[in-house]
Amino acid sequence: MKKGFKACLRDFDGAHMKGPYPGQILTAVGLDSNNGIYPLAYAIVDIYLLAYAIVEIENCESWKWFLECLGDDLDLHAISNFTFVSDKQKGLLQAVSQLFPCVEHRFCLGHIHDNMQKQWRTKEYEDHLWDCATATTVPEFNHYMHILNNLWRANIDMLLNNLCEVFNGKLVDRRDKPIMSCLEFIREYMMKRICNLLKVQKKCVGPLTPTATKIMEKNEAVATLYIAEWCGDEKYQVKGPWNDQHVVDMHERVCSCRIWELRGIPCRYVISVLYNKADHGECVHELHTYVHKVHWLQTWKTAYGYKVEPIKGRALWPRSECPMQITPPPHCNQPGRPKRKRRKYMEEKSQSRS
Template identity: 40%
Template sequence: MVESNPTVPLRSIQDHVQKMLQVGVSIHKVHREKATTTKQVTGDYTKQYEVLRDYLMELQPTNVGTSVKLEVVNEPNSAIETWQFKRVYISLGELKKGFKAGLRDILGLDDDFIKDPFPGQVLTTVVLASNNGIYPLAYAIVETENMSSWKCKFDKDAFEWLKKTPFNIGPEVIFRQSRIKYIAQLFVQFFNNKLSHGRNKPIISCLEYIRQYLMKRFCNVKKVVSKAPGPLTPTTSKLLERNREALVQNRARWNGTAKYEFYGPWYDHHVVDMTNTSCTCRRWELKGIPCRHAIATIHEMADIRDNVGELYTYVNKVYWLQTWNEAYSYTVDPIKRRTMLPKSTYPFQLTQPPHHIQSGDQRSREREV
């Protein structure tokens, strides 16, 4: 019962025992037995830190190209037999290959609290996929969210360049060619919500929960891709059709080159440049999907000359079904059970991390007030 539902309430267990065995037990005894069973199922919180290196050693060869970084509290010293865990970073090799195939190079970063005896935070790195869904890239368990825990993910030159940009300019303006219409929205929090049930588990069980979720997600997306008609992703097809349906009382005029002047109701007046695939409304340039002004222009082009091409060819390749399929063509490989993990040859023993007060914790803010 606890194995299938680790969050089952104590009262439910108490009622189940009384109903099935006709035995009355106290709530304190139920609490002790549930704690013992949970420890047997998920592993002891302290013990899992001792075998964390074994788990990481198994993860790298089974998922080729995986990047793993394990840090301890103090500088490595061979004279010290026990080192305290500080943070661990994992980026599976197949995810990195899929990220490169997805043609998007803008990442979203977020964190969430760990609910176990050793407080910490789960950091996640996510990119927006071709169907405007999430594509996980990397994850880490750290002591708290600060500059030190994020520094391994930052590029110094990019940071210096970004500091020169005015803060009142949004990401759509800064990263025009990245097609990130939804990058400012909460798609990263959506991924963290999917991992919420793993945040109360011991560290290896938590990492395994994330890896198994990624393995399952890739399989589910592959099923959707196999059923999609194409040539665009389902979400992109709907957006493009919506723009096409908005072409009532719209027309475009050719100037003899690659530029067209668009006329529409309510003083909707724009210039479309087919050479640069841009419109003065900037939606086509920012989203990578032709706006209704561009679609009207393409229809006008078809009346003037032949070989204009299908409408989907004017959509950025980020949104093509083929690109989505290539990003999810890779797989997250399974690993052996915990008792069969290779043994680390390092002479030191890894122990649980020291206690850290979590930044942003509601309870700490209440104490400060």
């Protein structure tokens, strides 16, 4: 999994154990080329290559151990520059700042909105919050923040939603099992998940992933409404029907809306420029060549070209020659009836009722 994640070309952005062996499952999940979840992998013991670790409690020390293992496997250093997205788990903020002081640390906007709903419940607040989160330029963000301030007279940070919730949701049925059974379930789940994605990839056609293809088709349809004017060199001024105007620099491959730079997919303004260049007989390559390779179908296939290997049954596992004897964890009877369902957030509850 760690080899496949490196092939994704993307920077990466716990769940409680139940039953008689309480603890924590710490997870690190990234994005693949199709914007799907990609559980990161490292070894707990020699025969397990899984995207988790089990610790006694969720604190700074356990998170530091988790991140040190993750950093060793992914060749991350103290000066590495990437993005963490978290739910403000206990000890995680301190651990990340100590081990990776140069990273960008964002917080899950879904959890921020869930906390916001305790006081501001209307959909109007939600819409303006997401407008702030999806803004790609400072003026656009300030505009939406001004509208939001007029509604609730307070500032709020914009961040992305957390991918780990999807992965943790798959672990619900086995979190009350013994540790070895839980680890085996996760390993087999990840093995099956790669196989399922390989079946999906065989049905895909075209140079881009399905998600990137949909985004490009949408941008292409809207780009016909824009007018691009050549300003000399490789710069163009692009006007739209909604009084929006941006500058595209084809030499630097940037647009003042910053969408091309941030997402790696040409925005409507860039595609309008390409249409203009083609109309004037200039050499224009195929549209997918202007998309970052992270969104190419071949990159997506390469990421899942590495497999989680099957292993023999437990009866055939070799005995460890470690002189230290590892004792079983203390047995702890949980109070009340065991909960098997993940706690849903308010937005999920409203969607299920509708």
